[in-house]
Amino acid sequence: xxxxxxxxxxxxxxxxxxxxxxxxxxxxxxxxxxxxxxxxxxxxxxxxxxxxxxxxxxxxxxxxxxxxxxxxxxxxxxxxxxxxxxxxxxxxxxxxxxxxxxxxxxxxxxxxxxxxxxxxxxxxxxxxxxxxxxxxxxxxxxxxxxxxxxxxxxxxxxxxxxxxxxxxxxxxxxxxxxxxxxxxxxxxxxxxxxxxxxxxxxxxxxxxxxxx
Amino acid sequence: xxxxxxxxxxxxxxxxxxxxxxxxxxxxxxxxxxxxxxxxxxxxxxxxxxxxxxxxxxxxxxxxxxxxxxxxxxxxxxxxxxxxxxxxxxxxxxxxxxxxxxx
Amino acid sequence: xxxxxxxxxxxxxxxxxxxxxxxxxxxxxxxxxxxxxxxxxxxxxxxxxxxxxxxxxxxxxxxxxxxxxxxxxxxxxxxxxxxxxxxxxxxxxxxxxxxxxxxxxxxxxxxxxxxxxxxxxxxxxxxxxxxxxxxxxxxxxxxxxxxxxxxxxxxxxxxxxxxxxxxxxxxxxxxxxxxxxxxxxxxxxxxxxxxxxxxxxxxxxxxxxxxxxxxxxxxxxxxxxxxxxxxxxxxxxxxxxxxxxxxxxxxxxxxxxxxxxxxxxxxxx
Numbered sequence: 001x002x003x004x005x006x007x008x009x010x011x012x013x014x015x016x017x018x019x020x021x022x023x024x025x026x027x028x029x030x031x032x033x034x035x036x037x038x039x040x041x042x043x044x045x046x047x048x049x050x051x052x053x054x055x056x057x058x059x060x061x062x063x064x065x066x067x068x069x070x071x072x073x074x075x076x077x078x079x080x081x082x083x084x085x086x087x088x089x090x091x092x093x094x095x096x097x098x099x100x101x102x103x104x105x106x107x108x109x110x111x112x113x114x115x116x117x118x119x120x121x122x123x124x125x126x127x128x129x130x131x132x133x134x135x136x137x138x139x140x141x142x143x144x145x146x147x148x149x150x151x152x153x154x155x156x157x158x159x160x161x162x163x164x165x166x167x168x169x170x171x172x173x174x175x176x177x178x179x180x181x182x183x184x185x186x187x188x189x190x191x192x193x194x195x196x197x198x199x200x201x202x203x204x205x206x207x208x209x210x211x212x
Numbered sequence: 213x214x215x216x217x218x219x220x221x222x223x224x225x226x227x228x229x230x231x232x233x234x235x236x237x238x239x240x241x242x243x244x245x246x247x248x249x250x251x252x253x254x255x256x257x258x259x260x261x262x263x264x265x266x267x268x269x270x271x272x273x274x275x276x277x278x279x280x281x282x283x284x285x286x287x288x289x290x291x292x293x294x295x296x297x298x299x300x301x302x303x304x305x306x307x308x309x310x311x312x313x314x315x
Numbered sequence: 316x317x318x319x320x321x322x323x324x325x326x327x328x329x330x331x332x333x334x335x336x337x338x339x340x341x342x343x344x345x346x347x348x349x350x351x352x353x354x355x356x357x358x359x360x361x362x363x364x365x366x367x368x369x370x371x372x373x374x375x376x377x378x379x380x381x382x383x384x385x386x387x388x389x390x391x392x393x394x395x396x397x398x399x400x401x402x403x404x405x406x407x408x409x410x411x412x413x414x415x416x417x418x419x420x421x422x423x424x425x426x427x428x429x430x431x432x433x434x435x436x437x438x439x440x441x442x443x444x445x446x447x448x449x450x451x452x453x454x455x456x457x458x459x460x461x462x463x464x465x466x467x468x469x470x471x472x473x474x475x476x477x478x479x480x481x482x483x484x485x486x487x488x489x490x491x492x493x494x495x496x497x498x499x500x501x502x503x504x505x506x507x508x509x510x511x512x513x514x515x516x517x518x519x520x521x522x523x524x525x526x527x528x529x530x531x532x533x534x535x536x537x538x539x540x541x542x543x544x545x546x547x548x549x550x551x552x553x554x555x556x557x558x559x560x561x562x563x564x565x566x567x568x569x570x571x572x573x574x575x576x577x578x579x580x581x582x583x584x
Contacts, residue, residue: 027494028511029494031476031479036480043560045560118547278530278533
């Protein structure tokens with residue numbers, strides 16, 4: 001009996017380790033919470049607004065503060081609390097339709113434009129997706145900071161649940177992983193509803209090259 | 213006033229390897245500035261390389277050459293101490309000449 | 316069975332590796348070929364030559380040269396000074412990177428005003444700024460030396476700690492920190508490989524990679540510029556030129572890159 005328990009436990013440990021390695025990317029971070037606090041004060045003193053980038057951008061919010069102080073590694077309880085808080089910010093489309101045009105989504109995914117201090121005010125922002133993710137198989141110039149999204153809809157199923165998940169994840173990734181490296185595109189207003197729908201289509205539309 | 217050229221002339225056997233770095237805008241005349249105005253063409257048109265008083269390269273270059281260009285030549289029959297003089301003239305008539313001894 | 320899985324895994328690794336090598340090949344191989352063609356001829360030398368003239372020329376309201384400037388190794392010592400920065404300067408009471416220190420001398424020795432100095436620190440291809448010329452001259456005089464910032468004075472240790480914290484500070488509309496891209500091994504943004512600046516091996520190459528002449532912009536870029544442009548891409552507001560935060564970050568990078576041999580201004584695409 002004891003022997004079996006040990007084996008099960010070992011398997012569970014192995015599985016957890018595997019999942020941890022597969023999901024979260026551990027960043028080297030040794031700065032103390034006190035130094036992180038000093039850094040938030042230093043940027044307010046040493047930075048200045050330029051173009052569209054105003055000083056409100058270095059006024060960190062609660063989520064950023066907790067991620068900063070914990071080295072992107074909050075306690076499970078804290079992470080759960082942050083995730084549920086971020087979940088309440090989710091604004092899903094009123095019409096209940098998550099899918100737009102995958103071709104427009106591909107263009108958006110390619111574009112890294114927007115929000116820099118030299119970007120034009122009011123110009124539409126890009127999705128920056130290929131900077132970090134593999135998406136359509138034709139595009140070889142993709143980053144590896146985020147996981148590959150090849151076959152996103154095919155592997156998860158072409159269901160409204162998958163569409164909703166993709167929409168919510170792009171809208172606010174922190175509703176799923178408190179200190180995810182991915183921006184909260186909808187939450188901060190970087191991408192609008194139509195743009196997010198187009199990106200969802202790129203990932204979940206069976207006709208999208210992602211699922212070929 | 214234009215920047216001095218950086219010239220290196222190194223002998224191996226009886227071959228001098230000459231390399232020259234020129235500071236020049238090499239403006240093509242096809243670019244526009246921030247205000248949309250065409251930036252006038254300004255580029256090196258001709259260059260000569262002289263080794264020990266003898267012209268070994270007399271060439272014409274144009275707008276296909278990059279800003280701050282680098283050229284390399286191999287000259288047979290050079291001796292240590294030979295004077296290398298490189299000169300250029302651009303389309304505005306500006307000119308520059310620099311020299312170095314083969315080492 | 317186990318044996319076969321091991322072989323399959325090995326094959327998979329090799330295969331992925333070759334795909335990546337192919338994918339990055341055109342850009343990286345192209346740059347390498349270009350570097351080889353240029354040999355030692357880096358257009359940064361044109362900056363260095365202008366910088367040397369500027370260094371020795373009487374200028375500014377006080378009409379004196381910079382030849383008595385103390386870059387940390389005593390008045391007038393240029394050779395090797397860059398390799399031992401950033402450091403704490405007692406006369407200024409703060410930690411400075413080499414660019415801040417040259418500017419300090421322009422202010423205190425030559426009499427230039429701070430306003431003049433911070434007005435346009437980053438030049439363009441058509442109008443290089445004088446500080447970039449001076450910088451090219453000073454850093455080139457550390458060619459062949461090992462990067463060795465002192466990192467011992469309490470203010471230097473404080474600068475390192477603040478720099479490290481700033482490196483990890485997530486803020487702005489995208490929640491990005493420097494570490495979002497630069498604290499993990501072997502990642503890419505698009506096809507660009509990202510150095511892990513929290514590890515010595517990568518940090519050495521990154522720190523000695525600036526200042527650099529960039530072929531695509533036809534000009535020399537300083538480390539102050541590099542930090543400035545990182546924050547632009549992070550969607551932050553602008554870090555003030557030579558501010559404590561920027562110098563702290565440069566201190567962090569220099570200490571992480573300690574021991575690297577300095578080869579003079581780099582050449583980038």
